[in-house]
Amino acid sequence: MEGLLRRCRGLHTLATCSPQLRGYTPHRLHHCTPGRGRRLTLSTMFQPQNLREDQVLPLDGRSADLTCKSQRLMLQVGLIYPASPGCYHLLPYAVRALEKLVRTIDQEMQAIGGQKVSMPSLSPAELWRATNRWDSMDRELFKLRDRHDKEYCLGPTHEEVVTALVASQKTLSYKQLPFLLYQVTRKFRDEPRPRFGLLRGREFYMKDMYTFDATPEAAQETYGLVCAAYSRLFERLGLRCVQVQADVGSIGGSLSHEFQLPVDVGEDRFAVCASCGFSANVETLDVSQTSCPTCQGSLTETRGVEVGHTFYLGTKYSSVFDAKFTNTHGSVSLVEMGCYGLGVTRILAAAIESFSTEDCIRWPGLLAPYQVCLIPPKKGSIEEAAAELTEHLYDHITEAVPRLRGEVLLDDRTHLTIGKRRKDADKFGYPFVIIAGKRALEDPAHFEVWCQNTGEVVFLSREGVLELLSQVQVV
Amino acid sequence: MEGLLRRCRGLHTLATCSPQLRGYTPHRLHHCTPGRGRRLTLSTMFQPQNLREDQVLPLDGRSADLTCKSQRLMLQVGLIYPASPGCYHLLPYAVRALEKLVRTIDQEMQAIGGQKVSMPSLSPAELWRATNRWDSMDRELFKLRDRHDKEYCLGPTHEEVVTALVASQKTLSYKQLPFLLYQVTRKFRDEPRPRFGLLRGREFYMKDMYTFDATPEAAQETYGLVCAAYSRLFERLGLRCVQVQADVGSIGGSLSHEFQLPVDVGEDRFAVCASCGFSANVETLDVSQTSCPTCQGSLTETRGVEVGHTFYLGTKYSSVFDAKFTNTHGSVSLVEMGCYGLGVTRILAAAIESFSTEDCIRWPGLLAPYQVCLIPPKKGSIEEAAAELTEHLYDHITEAVPRLRGEVLLDDRTHLTIGKRRKDADKFGYPFVIIAGKRALEDPAHFEVWCQNTGEVVFLSREGVLELLSQVQVV
Numbered sequence: 001m002e003g004l005l006r007r008c009r010g011l012h013t014l015a016t017c018s019p020q021l022r023g024y025t026p027h028r029l030h031h032c033t034p035g036r037g038r039r040l041t042l043s044t045m046f047q048p049q050n051l052r053e054d055q056v057l058p059l060d061g062r063s064a065d066l067t068c069k070s071q072r073l074m075l076q077v078g079l080i081y082p083a084s085p086g087c088y089h090l091l092p093y094a095v096r097a098l099e100k101l102v103r104t105i106d107q108e109m110q111a112i113g114g115q116k117v118s119m120p121s122l123s124p125a126e127l128w129r130a131t132n133r134w135d136s137m138d139r140e141l142f143k144l145r146d147r148h149d150k151e152y153c154l155g156p157t158h159e160e161v162v163t164a165l166v167a168s169q170k171t172l173s174y175k176q177l178p179f180l181l182y183q184v185t186r187k188f189r190d191e192p193r194p195r196f197g198l199l200r201g202r203e204f205y206m207k208d209m210y211t212f213d214a215t216p217e218a219a220q221e222t223y224g225l226v227c228a229a230y231s232r233l234f235e236r237l238g239l240r241c242v243q244v245q246a247d248v249g250s251i252g253g254s255l256s257h258e259f260q261l262p263v264d265v266g267e268d269r270f271a272v273c274a275s276c277g278f279s280a281n282v283e284t285l286d287v288s289q290t291s292c293p294t295c296q297g298s299l300t301e302t303r304g305v306e307v308g309h310t311f312y313l314g315t316k317y318s319s320v321f322d323a324k325f326t327n328t329h330g331s332v333s334l335v336e337m338g339c340y341g342l343g344v345t346r347i348l349a350a351a352i353e354s355f356s357t358e359d360c361i362r363w364p365g366l367l368a369p370y371q372v373c374l375i376p377p378k379k380g381s382i383e384e385a386a387a388e389l390t391e392h393l394y395d396h397i398t399e400a401v402p403r404l405r406g407e408v409l410l411d412d413r414t415h416l417t418i419g420k421r422r423k424d425a426d427k428f429g430y431p432f433v434i435i436a437g438k439r440a441l442e443d444p445a446h447f448e449v450w451c452q453n454t455g456e457v458v459f460l461s462r463e464g465v466l467e468l469l470s471q472v473q474v475v
Numbered sequence: 476m477e478g479l480l481r482r483c484r485g486l487h488t489l490a491t492c493s494p495q496l497r498g499y500t501p502h503r504l505h506h507c508t509p510g511r512g513r514r515l516t517l518s519t520m521f522q523p524q525n526l527r528e529d530q531v532l533p534l535d536g537r538s539a540d541l542t543c544k545s546q547r548l549m550l551q552v553g554l555i556y557p558a559s560p561g562c563y564h565l566l567p568y569a570v571r572a573l574e575k576l577v578r579t580i581d582q583e584m585q586a587i588g589g590q591k592v593s594m595p596s597l598s599p600a601e602l603w604r605a606t607n608r609w610d611s612m613d614r615e616l617f618k619l620r621d622r623h624d625k626e627y628c629l630g631p632t633h634e635e636v637v638t639a640l641v642a643s644q645k646t647l648s649y650k651q652l653p654f655l656l657y658q659v660t661r662k663f664r665d666e667p668r669p670r671f672g673l674l675r676g677r678e679f680y681m682k683d684m685y686t687f688d689a690t691p692e693a694a695q696e697t698y699g700l701v702c703a704a705y706s707r708l709f710e711r712l713g714l715r716c717v718q719v720q721a722d723v724g725s726i727g728g729s730l731s732h733e734f735q736l737p738v739d740v741g742e743d744r745f746a747v748c749a750s751c752g753f754s755a756n757v758e759t760l761d762v763s764q765t766s767c768p769t770c771q772g773s774l775t776e777t778r779g780v781e782v783g784h785t786f787y788l789g790t791k792y793s794s795v796f797d798a799k800f801t802n803t804h805g806s807v808s809l810v811e812m813g814c815y816g817l818g819v820t821r822i823l824a825a826a827i828e829s830f831s832t833e834d835c836i837r838w839p840g841l842l843a844p845y846q847v848c849l850i851p852p853k854k855g856s857i858e859e860a861a862a863e864l865t866e867h868l869y870d871h872i873t874e875a876v877p878r879l880r881g882e883v884l885l886d887d888r889t890h891l892t893i894g895k896r897r898k899d900a901d902k903f904g905y906p907f908v909i910i911a912g913k914r915a916l917e918d919p920a921h922f923e924v925w926c927q928n929t930g931e932v933v934f935l936s937r938e939g940v941l942e943l944l945s946q947v948q949v950v
Contacts, residue, residue, distance in 0.1 A: 004926065004933060004943070046590050046654045081640060083595045084627070089640055090593035092656075098593070115521050118565035118573070120558045120678045121596070121629075121661060122617075142597075144619035144629075146677075147665050152559070154596075154619075154629075165556060165564055179521045181567075186596060186661070190622050202621075203595045451479065458479060468479065 039394050040370075041412040047078030047091050068265040070353035071197030073361050077428055086194025086202030090345075093428075096369035097348055098205065101237075102184050103475045104366060105207050105342060108233045112225050114180045114209060119161050121186065125151035127160040130320050137250055142188045142202075154188035159251065159317050159339055162210045166335065167323035174214045174327050177335070178222050182209035184344060196265060198349035199305060205344035212335045214327065216314065219336035223255070223312050226340045230259055230308050233342075237364040239351060241307060244270045245280040248311060251339065255312035260304030263353045268306050271299040305350045306343070313337040361429035362453060366475050371407040372397065373430040375421050377437070379414040386440035387414070393434070393447065393462060400466045403474050426452065431472070434465060514869050515845075516887040522553030522566050543740040545828035546672030548836050552903055561669025561677030565820075568903075571844035572823055573680065576712075577659050578950045579841060580682050580817060583708045587700050589655045589684060594636050596661065600626035602635040605795050612725055617663045617677075629663035634726065634792050634814055637685045641810065642798035649689045649802050652810070653697050657684035659819060671740060673824035674780060680819035687810045689802065691789065694811035698730070698787050701815045705734055705783050708817075712839040714826060716782060719745045720755040723786060726814065730787035735779030738828045743781050746774040780825045781818070788812040836904035837928060841950050846882040847872065848905040850896045852912070854889040861915035862889070868909070868922065868937060875941045878949050901927065906947070909940060 066072045074080045079094040090098060106116070125143075128134035134141070134153070141153040155161065162181060166172070187206040194202050209226065213219035227243065234241040239261055246258040258281055260270050271289075272279040275297030282301065285293070292299055315334040317323070324332045343350075348367070355362035363369075376390035377383035390410070398405045409430070411421045418435055425433040431452055439446040439459055446459040449468065460468065541547045549555045554569040565573060581591070600618075603609035609616070609628070616628040630636065637656060641647070662681040669677050684701065688694035702718065709716040714736055721733040733756055735745050746764075747754045750772030757776065760768075767774055790809040792798070799807045818825075823842070830837035838844075851865035852858035865885070873880045884905070886896045893910055900908040906927055914921040914934055921934040924943065935943065 004929075004931060043651070044588065044654070046592075046656060081643065083636065083640075084597060084599045084625075087595040087597050089595070092590040092592060095591045095593050099591075113519065115567040116570045116574075117521075117567060118570050120562040120564070122559060122562050122663070122678050124559045139622050142619055142621065144617055146617065147614050147667065150559075161558065165558075168556065176518070179519070181521060188597070192622065203597050454479075456479060 039391065040406070040409050042373075042409055043412050045092060045409075047093055067195045068197065068199065068353060069356060069358065070199070070349045073352060073356055073359075073427075074197060074349065077361060079361075080197065086191055086200070088198060088201065093369040094348070097363065097367045098344065100367050100369075100475050101344060101348060102205075102207075104236060105184065105233060105344070107475070108229045108236075109180075109182050109207070109209060112180065112229045113178075114182045117181050117183050118185060119155070119158050119165070119183060121154050121188065122152045123155040123158070123161055125153065127164055127321075128153060131160055131317065133160070133250065140189055140191075142190050155185075156187050156189040157206075157251070157339075157341070158183070158208055159210070159313070159337075160321070163317040163321040163323050163337070166212060167318070167321040172325040172335070174325055177325060178211060178213040178218060180209055180211045180222070180226075182207060182340075196267075196349070198345045199265070199353070200267070201345065204346065207342040207344055209340040211338040211340070212323075213338075214325065214333070214336065216336055219312060219314070219338055223310065223338050226338065227257065227310055230310070230340070230342070234259065234261075234307075237347070237351060237366060239307070239347075239354065239364065242270065242272060242279055242302075242304065244272075244304075245284055246309065247281060247283045251309075251311050251313070252316050253311040253313040253339075257310045258306045259308030259310075260302075261307050261350045261354060262302045262304050263350060264303060265353065266303035266305040268304045269301055270304050271301050273297045273299055305346065305353070307347050307350055308340070308342045310340045311338060313339055356429070360426050360452075363429050363431070365431055365453065366473065368429065368431050370409045370430055371404060371472050371474060372432045372434060372469065373409050373411055373425045373428070375411045375418055375425065375433065375435045376414060377440070378417050383418075383436065383438060383440060386436040386445065389440055389445050390436040393436075393465065396462060396466065397469055401470050401472070404469060404472065407472075407474055422450070425450075432469065514866070515881070515884050517848075517884055518887050520567060520884075522568055542670045543672065543674065543828060544831060544833065545674070545824045548827065548831055548834075548902075549672060549824065552836060554836075555672065561666055561675070563673060563676065568844040569823070572838065572842045573819065575842045575844075575950050576819060576823060577680075577682075579711060580659065580708060580819070582950075583704045583711075584655070584657050584682070584684060587655065587704045588653075589657045592656050592658050593660060594630070594633050594640070594658060596629050596663065597627045598630040598633070598636055600628065602639055602796075603628060606635055606792065608635070608725065615664055615666075617665050631662050631664040632681075632726070632814075632816070633658070633683055634685070634788070634812075635796070638792040638796040638798050638812070641687060642793070642796040647800040647810075649800055652800060653686060653688040653693060655684055655686045655697070655701075657682060657815075671742075671824070673820040674740070674828070675742070676820065679821065682817040682819055684815040686813040686815070687798075688813075689800065689808070689811065691811055694787060694789070694813055698785065698813050701813065702732065702785055705785070705815075705817070709734065709736075709782075712822070712826060712841060714782070714822075714829065714839065717745065717747060717754055717777075717779065719747075719779075720759055721784065722756060722758045726784075726786050726788070727791050728786040728788040728814075732785045733781045734783035735777075736782050736825045736829060737777045737779050738825060739778060740828065741778035741780040743779050744776055745779050746776050748772045748774055780821065780828070782822050782825055783815070783817045785815045786813060788814055831904070835902050835927075838904050838906070840906055840928065841948065843904065843906050845884045845905055846879060846947050846949060847907045847909060847944065848884050848886055848900045848903070850886045850893055850900065850908065850910045851889060852915070853892050856893075858893075858911065858913060858915060861911040861920065864915055864920050865911045868911075868940065871937060871941065872944055876945050876947070879944060879947065882947075882949055897925070900925075907944065 080088040143153050184207045191202050211222045241259040241261050243257050246256040248256045269282045273292035276295040278292050278294050318334040323335050327333045351364050376387045433450040435448040437448050444461050449458050449460050555563040558564050618628050659682045666677050686697045716734040716736050718732050721731040723731045744757045748767035751770040753767050753769050793809040798810050802808045826839050851862045908925040910923040912923050919936050924933050924935050
């Protein structure tokens with residue numbers, strides 16, 4: 001056995017991951033105090049506010065482009081930076097939040113059997129011509145030609161592509177159905193009027209899932225399963241989305257729902273009946289409709305951002321690409337399809353739009369780029385003696401709550417007052433801000449803890465801090 | 476304290492992640508035996524071989540396109556599927572391996588202080604015109620126009636874009652340097668002759684890092700740091716790459732190295748001197764050069780695949796975009812840059828090309844899509860009584876070694892013989908294949924364990940299996 005283990009190790013069968021490689025935290029080696037643990041420090045983060053240190057610059061010359069609160073806040077604190085109309089750079093804080101959102105989506109999609117794939121962005125024109133969408137979507141598609149003059153579009157969605165892929169699997173049997181394929185990739189849409197930052201861009205991240213079933217009944221069951229997964233996702237994020245009946249638009253099919261997040265800048269309008277729970281995008285209602293079509297109760301109209309969209313497609317695409325399977329009778333039938341989208345970068349911006357105040361970003365707890373910000377005393381202040389205590393607290397937190405490794409940030413800009421850094425932390429929206437102020441010099445030391453999402457401020461000993469933070473979940 | 480915790484939870488400050496949501500495994504609810512744990516089953520996986528069940532189809536009509544072993548094997552077992560010339564669908568097994576590779580890369584890049592960003596694929600023409608690469612790279616770029624007739628290319632690399640981004644941060648100080656920005660995204664290059672599957676594609680995943688330093692000396696130090704991180708990465712993957720002196724090509728700069736993996740189908744040739752360790756791409760040597768330029772020893776030439784490339788750029792790009800910082804004297808200087816690429820999908824294919832036999836895929840242990848495949852007895856066989864034991868073993872493994880949750884696959888195609896499924900498992904290259912054969916009926920039961928990377932076969936009790944698997948590292 002010993003020999004076996006040794007040989008396996010030697011051959012890289014047992015992956016070589018030495019212990020010191022675990023629990024990595026982003027840092028620059030020479031930024032670390034030798035002999036101490038590695039700590040994440042704010043001064044080394046690349047984001048505009050920090051690079052300009054103690055000034056939050058006005059976005060000079062850009063104010064005309066600022067179309068909503070989330071866009072303004074995300075630009076101000078350096079989550080995003082404009083690249084071209086409707087295209088943004090995602091900076092380090094935003095990428096951390098995005099990756100947490102993708103992991104949460106992965107969990108929910110895989111819990112219902114979703115299998116992750118990755119389809120190219122370059123999408124051959126002939127597939128889009130087969131469904132007539134090359135012409136019907138026309139200018140919404142970014143179109144290009146390669147060096148051999150072959151035409152492509154940059155995929156805004158992948159119904160054609162995935163159906164052709166499944167059709168290529170010639171000997172599909174009913175026993176292998178259903179399957180659910182999904183991806184999280186960049187999508188491209190040449191919006192005539194990109195606006196609201198990440199809410200309506202031209203290049204953005206989307207999760208798109210495509211499902212394949214043997215019968216309309218099974219496909220409807222799958223449809224319900226995916227909708228329930230979407231609801232669970234939004235619940236975990238704390239987003240109170242409303243599932244409304246929707247128009248099928250350019251995707252097609254016979255049944256469709258949108259998940260709408262109510263926010264003031266939302267470009268969609270949906271109506272809800274308080275009596276029976278009926279809800280619908282107003283596009284699907286007759287303009288003269290003022291009462292609920294099912295119970296005649298009164299309808300309340302709300303503005304929303306569409307963060308998810310589901311379609312029951314039937315055989316609309318499988319009939320074009322001849323995607324078939326062998327049914328229980330031994331003959332071949334067309335597969336029944338559904339498609340399901342989540343606007344990934346849009347969910348991020350919509351959550352910030354929904355949770356934030358005018359001046360301060362607030363995050364769904366699960367998505368906050370960092371969970372904890374520690375603020376040590378100002379250099380040269382009376383409290384400076386507590387500086388070391390803050391570093392010890394940092395180490396205690398990451399030792400006692402290993403899942404918070406990489407989630408705790410030390411605001412080492414100690415040339416600034418505590419008040420100034422506390423204000424920055426408020427703007428960034430770290431869920432927990434922990435300050436070593438006057439009471440840190442007491443015995444035992446007490447830290448000032450701001451629970452930013454509840455607005456509460458409490459003084460806690462080291463043990464109290466650890467108890468509180470041991471409750472924090474990360475994804 | 477209790478109240479505080481409750482309020483935080485209620486407000487989604489403490490992320491809501493209920494315990495049953497942990498340790499998710501991809502499955503379809505109705506594929507699970509009720510009352511049992513959730514198990515990953517091979518019959519529900521979407522990949523061509525499995526969909527065709529007991530036949531590995533010849534790739535009819537495609538044999539002319541098969542240009543190397545890794546491409547053939549990856550197509551045969553359903554890791555990839557062709558979408559258009561040089562563009563492949565990555566199917567579920569390949570996505571799992573890719574995500575493991577990306578996590579490993581993230582760890583190594585963040586260990587040296589790398590901060591992850593995400594820059595758009597749509598890259599404005601004016602940036603490329605500024606460096607003259609719009610014309611000099613010309614047909615290698617995929618070029619397109621938007622609805623307003625503005626020109627873009629699809630980024631094959633991001634020197635222009637990232638330099639413009641950093642230049643936009645007006646008040647950069649020397650105190651904030653160095654910083655290292657990187658991303659893992661799809662890149663696009665209109666190759667005249669895409670071939671070798673993922674080894675030379677037109678749309679592919681790349682990790683690109685850009686570093687910013689105050690002085691040439693600091694930039695050289697950073698250059699060494701990134702090269703060392705690349706070496707650690709390849710070492711963890713078990714890939715014996717050679718770092719060779721290289722030509723700067725279209726990227727430019729004054730110093731460049733390639734990381735070459737020796738494989739027969741490699742399109743690069745490099746020379747190594749056994750005496751002094753000198754190594755160089757032959758492009759950088761005089762054609763008449765037959766002996767080592769440093770020690771006059773003899774040079775051995777090898778074919779390799781370039782899996783990484785590093786460039787010291789100096790101020791080549793920062794001078795064009797005026798990317799400056801305030802130096803220690805209070806005046807402004809141009810930042811010193813480096814850029815560093817890893818071919819992510821290429822590393823995956825190159826590792827398979829390097830490790831596999833003619834018929835069977837072998838993986839770097841860390842990247843295997845699933846670490847363990849369990850094969851229960853054939854239905855109706857004498858050993859069928861041991862079927863339940865296999866399921867119990869599955870549950871024991873995932874309980875005793877929690878990091879293997881999601882890494883153990885049950886080959887539930889019990890209408891096939893053990894031999895047939897064992898052969899399939901060999902082809903797929905799961906590092907550990909565990910079979911419940913005749914000796915599973917002994918008391919205590921013994922399982923046949925194939926350690927595929929060492930070629931060893933041993934019989935182990937349940938405890939022995941758990942001890943062996945407890946050594947397996949996953950990323």
